[in-house]
Amino acid sequence: MDLTLLNPSQLEAVEYFGGPLLVLAGAGSGKTRVLACRIAGIIETGRARPWDILAMTFTNKAAGEMRRRVSTLIPGEGDRVKAGTFHSICAWILRREAHHLGFSENFTIYDADDQKVLIRKLLKNREMTTGITPGQVRDDISRKKNDGIGPEDALLQASNPRETDLAGMYGAYQQALRDSGAMDFDDLLTSALRIIRQNSDIRAAYATRFPYILVDEYQDTNLVQHLLLRELAGDGAGVCVVGDDDQSIYAWRGACIENILGFPDDFPGTKIVRLEENYRSSGNILRGAAALVGNNSRRHGKTLWTRRDDGGPIRVRTLASEAEEAGWIASEIAGLIASGECPSDSVAVLYRTNAQSRQFETACRKHGLSYEIVGSQRFYERAEIKDIVAYLRLLLNPGDRVSLERIVNRPSRGLGKKGLAAFLGHLDRTGCDPFEAMERAGGMDGVSARAASELARLASWHRVVTDGILRSGPAASVVDSLLGNVDILQMYDAGDVTDQARLENIAEFRRSVAEYDTESPGGGLSGYMTQIALETTGDEYEGADSGKVALMTLHCAKGLEFHTVFVAGLEEGMLPFVRPGDFLPSDVEEERRLLYVGMTRAMNDLTLTWVANRVRPGVRQSGPSRFLSEIAGGASRLRPPVREASPAAVEQTLPAGGESYSRGDVIRHPRYGKGLVTAALRRGEEWQLTVDFGLDEPKTLVSGYVPIPVIKHRGTLADLD
Numbered sequence: 001m002d003l004t005l006l007n008p009s010q011l012e013a014v015e016y017f018g019g020p021l022l023v024l025a026g027a028g029s030g031k032t033r034v035l036a037c038r039i040a041g042i043i044e045t046g047r048a049r050p051w052d053i054l055a056m057t058f059t060n061k062a063a064g065e066m067r068r069r070v071s072t073l074i075p076g077e078g079d080r081v082k083a084g085t086f087h088s089i090c091a092w093i094l095r096r097e098a099h100h101l102g103f104s105e106n107f108t109i110y111d112a113d114d115q116k117v118l119i120r121k122l123l124k125n126r127e128m129t130t131g132i133t134p135g136q137v138r139d140d141i142s143r144k145k146n147d148g149i150g151p152e153d154a155l156l157q158a159s160n161p162r163e164t165d166l167a168g169m170y171g172a173y174q175q176a177l178r179d180s181g182a183m184d185f186d187d188l189l190t191s192a193l194r195i196i197r198q199n200s201d202i203r204a205a206y207a208t209r210f211p212y213i214l215v216d217e218y219q220d221t222n223l224v225q226h227l228l229l230r231e232l233a234g235d236g237a238g239v240c241v242v243g244d245d246d247q248s249i250y251a252w253r254g255a256c257i258e259n260i261l262g263f264p265d266d267f268p269g270t271k272i273v274r275l276e277e278n279y280r281s282s283g284n285i286l287r288g289a290a291a292l293v294g295n296n297s298r299r300h301g302k303t304l305w306t307r308r309d310d311g312g313p314i315r316v317r318t319l320a321s322e323a324e325e326a327g328w329i330a331s332e333i334a335g336l337i338a339s340g341e342c343p344s345d346s347v348a349v350l351y352r353t354n355a356q357s358r359q360f361e362t363a364c365r366k367h368g369l370s371y372e373i374v375g376s377q378r379f380y381e382r383a384e385i386k387d388i389v390a391y392l393r394l395l396l397n398p399g400d401r402v403s404l405e406r407i408v409n410r411p412s413r414g415l416g417k418k419g420l421a422a423f424l425g426h427l428d429r430t431g432c433d434p435f436e437a438m439e440r441a442g443g444m445d446g447v448s449a450r451a452a453s454e455l456a457r458l459a460s461w462h463r464v465v466t467d468g469i470l471r472s473g474p475a476a477s478v479v480d481s482l483l484g485n486v487d488i489l490q491m492y493d494a495g496d497v498t499d500q501a502r503l504e505n506i507a508e509f510r511r512s513v514a515e516y517d518t519e520s521p522g523g524g525l526s527g528y529m530t531q532i533a534l535e536t537t538g539d540e541y542e543g544a545d546s547g548k549v550a551l552m553t554l555h556c557a558k559g560l561e562f563h564t565v566f567v568a569g570l571e572e573g574m575l576p577f578v579r580p581g582d583f584l585p586s587d588v589e590e591e592r593r594l595l596y597v598g599m600t601r602a603m604n605d606l607t608l609t610w611v612a613n614r615v616r617p618g619v620r621q622s623g624p625s626r627f628l629s630e631i632a633g634g635a636s637r638l639r640p641p642v643r644e645a646s647p648a649a650v651e652q653t654l655p656a657g658g659e660s661y662s663r664g665d666v667i668r669h670p671r672y673g674k675g676l677v678t679a680a681l682r683r684g685e686e687w688q689l690t691v692d693f694g695l696d697e698p699k700t701l702v703s704g705y706v707p708i709p710v711i712k713h714r715g716t717l718a719d720l721d
Contacts, residue, residue, distance in 0.1 A: 001040050001073050006033070013240075013273040014038045017047070020267035021240040022218075022260070026304045027289070027600035028280030028561070031242050032062075035214055036069035038240060042212055043070075043077055050080035054210035054232070057085055058217045060535065062559070066216075082210070086225050087185055088534045090192035094183070095530070097195050097202060106396040106526055108182040109533035112138070113381060114402050115184055122172050130162040132169070140166045141173060145186035146222040146254025181399040189224045196231045207234045218243035218263070222254035226266075236267040245300050246293045249555060249594045251586075257298060278304050278600075280561055282311025285606045288631045289599040295630050296589045314599075315607040316628060322359050322569075325611050329566045330363035332607070333549055336564060337369075342604075344370060346563035348550040350598045352575045356568065360551050374552035380532050384492075384502040385509055389532070391482055394434075395462065395470055396526055404434050411487045413454035418446035423455075435459040461485045474517040475528040479510055554598045565602035567595065570610040570625040572700070595627050613671050623701040629686065659703065659710055661687050666715035667708050672699065674711070674720045694720050 003011060010030060013023045014037045025031035039055060042048050057063045063083040071078030084092070095105050110118070119134040144154050151171035158164040177183060183191060196203045213233055215221070218241035221229075233239045241263060248257040264270040278286050286306050293299070319325040329349060337344050349360055357373055364371040379385065387410060390403035398404075408423070409415040415423065422444045426437055438459035442452035461481070469477045483489055489506065492499035516528045523531075550562070569575055576591035599606060608631075610624045661667070661680040668674050672693045679690035687703040694717065701708065712719055 001037070001044050003037065006037065007277055009273055009275050009277070010034050010037075013275065014041055016271055016273065017238075018271060020236040020263075020270040022263050022267075022270050022272045023240065023242040023275060024272060024300050024302055025242050025244055025275040026278060026302050027244065027247065027597070028278040029275035029304070030277075030279055031216070031275060032065060032069065034275065035216060035242060036066055036073060039066070039070050039081060039214065040073035040077070043074055048212050050077045051082060052210060053081050053212045053214070054089070055081055055083040055214045056089055056216065057083065058220055059559070060085060060088065062216060063088075085534060086221075086228070087188050088530075090188040090228070091530055091534060093192045093195070093206070094188065095526075097199075098191070100195050100199060100202075101191055102178070103183070103191075104181055104397065106181075108180065108393050108397045108400045108403065109188070109530070110177070110182050110184045110402065111381070111533065113386070114182075117402050117406075118176055118180075119169070119173060122169060122176060126169070126172065128165050130165050132162065132165055137166060137169045137173070141170050142186050143254060144170060145190050146224060148190070148223055148227070176401070179399070180401045181397045182402070186224075189222075189228065193224055193228050193231065196228070203231055207232055210238075212238040213240070215239075215241040216243070219245050219248035219257060219260045220250050220255045221259045223256050223259075226256065226259045230266065233267075236269075239267060245298075246296070246302075246593055247558065247597050249558065249590060249597055251590050261298065261300065272300070274300075274302050276302050276304050278306045280603050281306065281600055282308050282604055284310045284313055285599060285602050288314045288606075289596050292599070292627055292631045293592060293596040296592055298586070298589060311604055314631065315605075316632075317607060317609045318624070319609060319611050320613055322356070322611050322614050323363075325568055325609050326359035326363035327366070329568065329607075329609065330360070330367040330369060332566070333369060333564075334367045342563040343547075344549050345546045347566075348552065348557065348560070348562040348564075348601060349566045349568060350552060350554050350557050350601070351568045352554060352577050352594075354553060357551050360568075364549060364551070370548045371551050372546060372548040374550055375556040379505070379508075380535060382502075382505055384488075384505055387488060388479070388482065388506065388509060389529075391486065391488075392478065392525060392529060395465060395478065396529060398433050398435060408434075408455075411491045413458075414448050414450040415455070416446070416448070416451075419444070419448060419451050422446040435462045458486065470525060473524070474521075475523070475525040476510070476513045476517050478525045479513050483510070554594050557601050558597055561601055561603055563603050564605040564607075565598065566607045566609065567598045568609045569614070570595075570608050570628055571614060572623055572625055574614065575625050575627065592627060592630075599631075623699070626700075626702075629688075629702055659687070659708065661689055661703070661710065662713070664714045664716075665710045666712040666719045667691065668711050669693070669701070669708055675699075676715060676717055676720060692717065 003014065006014060010033065013021065013034050023031065023034060025034070035055070039053055042053060043050055055063070055066055057066065063085065066083050067078035067081060069078070070081060082089070091109065094103070094107070098105060098107055115138050116134045119137045123132075123134060123137070149157070151167065151174055154167035154170050155164070158167045177187070196206065210232065213229065215229060220243070229239070241260070243260050245257060245260050248255060248260070251257070264272065281289070283306055286304055290304050317328065319328055333344075333347050336342055336347065351357065351360070354375070361371065361373070380389065387407060390406040393400050393403040394407070405424070409420060423437065423441060426444055427434055430437070436459070438455035441447050441455045442449070465478060465481055469481060483506070489503065492502050494500055494503060513528055516523065516531065520527055554567070572578075575595060576588050608628065610628070661677055663677055663680055665677040665680070666674060667677060667689070669691070672691075672695075675691035675693040677689055678692050678698060681688045689701045689703065689708070690698050691701055692698045
C-alpha cells in the first residue's frame with residue numbers, strides 16, 4: 001500500500017496502534033482517506049482479517065465508499081470488512097439475538113411514517129389531559145430513547161400533566177410495537193445495547209469478534225451509540241474514532257457533542273491527532289468559516305489551513321424579500337452555467353428550513369434551471385411503494401398491525417367501515433393470525449360476501465408464498481408473485497399522467513429488488529427489507545453528473561461539496577434559528593456550527609444572502625445575522641501556519657451608510673419604522689445598535705446592511721408616535 005500521498009498528520013493517524021485514537025478531522029481534511037488507509041493497513045500488516053474489523057458510519061453511502069477505497073488499496077478486501085451504519089450493524093446483531101427480548105428474527109422496522117400512523121391510532125383511543133400532536137409524541141419518545149430513558153423512568157420523572165401524558169403514550173407505544181413484532185429506528189440501538197449489557201457471553205462474543213473498531217462522524221453519535229461503542233470495545237485498545245466537533249449539528253435528534261469532547265476521559269490513554277490541512281476550499285472561504293466557528297467555546301480547537309490560493313471573496317448580498325432573494329440567486333446560477341464557469345450539478349443552494357425551498361423552486365423554474373430537492377420525500381415513502389412494502393412486511397411478520405391495516409382493503413375488497421371494524425375486532429379478541437382470520441371472514445358480522453371472498457383469496461396467496469418461494473427463493477420472485485396475484489397494478493390507469501408515474505415507480509422498485517438479488521445472493525426478502533428500511537436521505541442524493549442544481553437544508557449538506565454554494569436566509573431569527581421558548585447559548589453554538597458546515601461545502605465560490613423583510617409567522621427577525629459580522633470581523637485574527645494570510649475577503653453588496661449614532665437618537669428602519677437608540681457601539685466601520693421600536697422587546701441591528709438614517713438627535717419615546 002502506497003502511503004506517500006498522505007500528509008504527516010494523516011500518516012500518523014494511519015500508523016498509530018498504541019491505544020485508543022481520536023482523529024480530529026477538520027472539514028475537507030481527507031478523513032475518509034485516513035479511515036480507508038488505516039483499515040487497509042490493519043489488514044496488510046496482519047493485525048486482523050478483514051471480517052475482524054468493524055467500521056461504523058452514518059450513511060450507507062459512506063460505508064460503501066469506505067469499502068470501495070479499501071478495495072482500491074487492497075483489491076477485493078473492502079467488501080469483506082464489516083462496514084455499515086450504527087443502525088444497520090445493530091439490525092444485523094438483532095436478527096441473530098432478538099429472541100433474547102422475545103422478538104422474532106423477522107421483526108419489522110418502522111419508519112417515521114409508520115410511527116405516526118401508530119401514534120395517531122393510540123392518541124385516538126386514549127383520553128389526554130393536554131393537547132399533544134403525533135409529531136410531538138414521536139419526537140419526545142425518540143429523545144427519551146436517545147438519552148437511555150425507558151417508559152417507566154419517563155413516568156417517574158414526569159412533573160406536570162403534559163409530561164405525564166407523553167410518558168403514558170411512550171408506554172402505550174412501546175407495547176403496541178411489541179404486539180406488532182416491530183421496532184423503530186431508535187429501538188435498533190437501545191435493544192442491541194440492552195441485549196449486550198444483559199448477556200455477558202454475547203458481549204464477549206462481539207467484542208472478541210471485532211478487535212478493531214472504527215467510527216466515522218463521531219461528533220454525531222448519541223448517548224446510546226456511545227455506550228454501544230464502550231461495550232463492544234472492551235479495553236478500547238483497537239478503537240479509533242474520527243470526527244469534527246465543529247461539525248456537530250444534530251443535537252435536535254439526540255447527538256451529544258460531549259461524546260467527542262470527552263472521548264479521552266472515557267477511553268484513558270487516548271492519543272489525539274489533528275487533521276488540519278484542508279483540501280477543499282479556497283483560502284478566503286476557509287478563513288471566513290474558521291473565524292465564524294472560532295467564536296464557539298465548546299470545542300477541541302484546530303487551525304485549518306490550505307495550500308490553495310485565496311480565491312474570490314465571500315460575497316454578502318442583501319435583498320428586500322425572500323422572492324427577490326430566490327430570484328437573484330437563480331439568476332446568478334443561470335449566469336454561471338451559461339458562462340461555463342461551473343456545471344449545474346456543482347451548484348448548491350443551502351437554507352435553514354425546508355419551508356424556504358418553495359421560493360427557490362419557483363425561481364429555478366422561471367429561469368429554466370433543472371433542480372433537485374435533496375431530503376424531500378424518499379422513494380420508499382411514496383404511497384404506491386409503501387403499499388407493496390406493507391404486503392412484503394406481512395409475509396415476514398404477520399403480526400405487523402400497521403402494515404395489515406394499510407393493505408387489508410387496498411386494493412378495495414369491499415370491506416366497509418363496519419366490516420373492517422368487525423375483522424380487526426376479531427383479531428383483537430382472539431389474537432389469531434390475521435391470514436387465518438381472513439380464511440374465516442365469511443362468518444363475521446358486517447363482512448360482505450365479496451369482502452370475505454377477496455380476503456380468502458389474499459390468504460390463499462399468502463399461504464402459497466410462505467410455503468414456497470419465501471423460504472428459499474430470491475426476493476424478486478416474491479415481488480413478482482405479489483404483483484401477479486394481488487391487484488395492485490390494476491389500481492392505476494396507465495393513461496393517467498399521475499398513475500403512469502406511480503407505475504414507473506413500481507417498476508423501479510422491481511428493478512431494485514432484482515439488483516439486490518444479484519448483489520446479495522442468498523439474502524432473500526428478509527435481507528432486502530432490512531436494507532431498504534435502513535436507507536437514509538443522504539443515500540438517495542444523485543450528486544455528481546445529475547445535471548441538476550441542488551436545493552437542500554444545511555443539515556442535508558453535511559458530507560457534500562460543490563464548486564459554488566449559496567447560503568440563504570442569514571437573518572437573526574432564521575440563522576441562528578430561534579424556536580419558541582428558551583434559546584440557550586449552546587443552541588447558538590450549534591447554529592454557528594451549522595453555518596460553518598454550509599460554508600465549508602464550497603470549494604471555489606461562496607455567497608451569503610439575507611432578506612430585510614422576510615415573512616415568517618410567529619418569529620421575530622431583527623436584521624442581519626450576528627454570524628455575518630463574526631465572519632467578516634473575526635477573520636483578521638487568523639493566520640494559517642504555512643504562510644502569512646490576509647483576512648478573509650468579504651465583499652458586501654449592500655446599501656452604503658455613513659451615519660454616526662449615539663444613545664437617544666431617533667432612527668427610521670425600512671422594516672420596523674421609527675425607533676429610539678438605547679445603546680450604540682462602534683465596530684470598525686459598522687455600528688451595533690440596540691433600538692426600541694415600541695414593540696415587545698428591543699432589537700439589535702448592525703448598520704451598513706440597510707439604510708438606517710437618524711431623523712432626530714436627543715429624542716424620546718414620544719417621538720415614535
